[in-house]
Amino acid sequence: MRAGRPTERLAGGPLNCAIANAVVHVHSHRLGRGPTRAQAFCHANLVVLLLEDSMTRGERSLSRIGADDTIVRLRRQMEHAVRDELVQAVEELTGRHVVGFLCDSLSDPDLTAELYVLDRPISGLRMEA
Secondary structure, eight states: OOTTSOOOOOOHHHHHHHHHHHHHHHHHHHHSOOOSEEEEEEETTEEEEEEESOOOHHHHHHHHTTOHHHHHHHHHHHHHHHHHHHHHHHHHHHSSOEEEEEEEEETTTTEEEEEEEESSOOTTOOOOO
16 A cells, blocks of 8 residues: 555455455465466455365375365365465455355365355445356
8 A cells, every 4th residue: 555545445346356366376375276267256244255176186186086075174174274364365355354254165076165254344346247
């Protein structure tokens, strides 16, 4: 932020895109590989992300032998390890405090959903299709 100038907040599609990019960056930087597709949606006091194709080579190997439960447990631990960075990115972009973060993953199909509950609605935003 430059001195004397208020920070302009993103809204709508640009905000969704910025959140998706920030989350992908955290995943790829901290976990070694990020998803190849990410979508973010903001509505009221919720931010929802859908991440696709993010399994590492090791996770794919585990999936081939049917160890999907192991992959899901591992992913929960990895999400927990980067939780603070993910929350910080969403807070900086939305200008709101995250009061709740939920995440779950599937191995087949390779999907992860993240839900951020904010302390108050993001005014002026609408659900983007």
